[in-house]
Amino acid sequence: MAHQAVFDGHNDVLLKLWESGDRCGAGFFDGLPGHLDLAKCREGGMSGGLFAVWVRGPASPDEDDPAPVFPPLDPDHARTVTLQMAAVLLRMAQARPDALRICTDTAQIGEAEADGALAVVMHLEGAEGIGPDLDELHVLHAAGLRSLGPVWSRDNIFGHGVPFRFPASPDTGPGLTDAGRRLVQEAERLGMVIDLSHISERGFDDVARLTHGPLVASHSGVHALCPTSRNLTDRQLDMIAERGGLVGLNLAVQFLRADGARDGATQLADVLRHLDHLIARLGEGGVALGSDFDGAVVPQEIGSAAGLPALVAAMRAAGYGDRLVARICHDNWLDLLRRVLA
Numbered sequence: 001m002a003h004q005a006v007f008d009g010h011n012d013v014l015l016k017l018w019e020s021g022d023r024c025g026a027g028f029f030d031g032l033p034g035h036l037d038l039a040k041c042r043e044g045g046m047s048g049g050l051f052a053v054w055v056r057g058p059a060s061p062d063e064d065d066p067a068p069v070f071p072p073l074d075p076d077h078a079r080t081v082t083l084q085m086a087a088v089l090l091r092m093a094q095a096r097p098d099a100l101r102i103c104t105d106t107a108q109i110g111e112a113e114a115d116g117a118l119a120v121v122m123h124l125e126g127a128e129g130i131g132p133d134l135d136e137l138h139v140l141h142a143a144g145l146r147s148l149g150p151v152w153s154r155d156n157i158f159g160h161g162v163p164f165r166f167p168a169s170p171d172t173g174p175g176l177t178d179a180g181r182r183l184v185q186e187a188e189r190l191g192m193v194i195d196l197s198h199i200s201e202r203g204f205d206d207v208a209r210l211t212h213g214p215l216v217a218s219h220s221g222v223h224a225l226c227p228t229s230r231n232l233t234d235r236q237l238d239m240i241a242e243r244g245g246l247v248g249l250n251l252a253v254q255f256l257r258a259d260g261a262r263d264g265a266t267q268l269a270d271v272l273r274h275l276d277h278l279i280a281r282l283g284e285g286g287v288a289l290g291s292d293f294d295g296a297v298v299p300q301e302i303g304s305a306a307g308l309p310a311l312v313a314a315m316r317a318a319g320y321g322d323r324l325v326a327r328i329c330h331d332n333w334l335d336l337l338r339r340v341l342a
């Protein structure tokens with residue numbers, strides 16, 4: 001039996017390719033160590049997802065720092081690297097349309113999937129590469145960008161990103177700036193997903209007030225189960241539910257475990273607890289996946305995109321029926337994108 005198809009809300013493989021100097025993304029097709037490459041996607045049933053463009057700062061804090069601080073990026077550096085990383089994805093799609101396509105609507109996603117090509121939606125995680133006049137937003141949109149997180153976990157001209165803290169509330173600082181409000185409204189007008197993962201609680205509320213579409217967090221978890229600043233409170237989940245929105249569950253172990261530890265031995269039972277809670281708050285149509293592959297430590301039982309069937313098996317063992325499994329793994333993201341992408 002073929003694997004359940006998975007359309008995933010978040011990965012960082014473009015960063016990995018860019019940092020290795022692979023400007024054509026050839027490694028993705030030839031095979032890479034880590035969570036994601038073409039063979040692993042095919043082995044695990046991953047049919048597509050949101051691929052993030054994210055710019056690392058010059059001095060990243062130590063991985064084990066319990067309260068890391070990420071200083072703002074230099075805007076010229078951020079713009080250069082943002083365009084370079086988007087170009088990696090564009091070259092990949094040009095070189096191997098049989099294997100990977102950049103999709104800007106759900107008809108294209110459906111066609112790519114039917115042809116056995118990975119259906120990629122380009123996502124910008126932190127808008128540091130965009131200036132206050134929003135010129136780069138329009139250029140990136142023309143290049144295929146259809147999902148935008150105004151901030152990553154650091155401050156920029158658009159707003160306050162939630163720093164990584166545990167245990168901590170996501171109410172860590174101010175929300176959107178004036179420029180941030182313009183960015184969010186223009187991105188919605190262009191028919192883009194506004195991603196609420198990494199934004200402060202006040203920024204979340206600002207986006208909810210300013211926009212009309214469904215609220216989306218592409219890779220987050222449940223604060224009631226793991227009280228990290230990166231997870232969503234029940235109040236936020238209820239707002240997402242009210243707006244017919246969606247949460248892609250982040251598989252980063254430190255956002256799943258009650259103790260917040262970065263421990264790869266984390267059990268799939270922890271993933272199921274988050275899925276159960278999300279289903280209870282959002283309904284069966286509001287829950288999806290946002291793995292954070294190549295950006296986080298994920299449970300060893302999954303290990304990489306090739307291990308997604310282990311997660312599907314755990315859902316079935318927990319009593320999730322075929323229809324619910326298909327919605328969480330694939331159909332809910334497609335339904336959300338059908339409603340948002342212009």
Ligand SMILES: [Zn+2]
Pocket residue numbers: 125197198219295
């Ligand atoms: Zn992220």
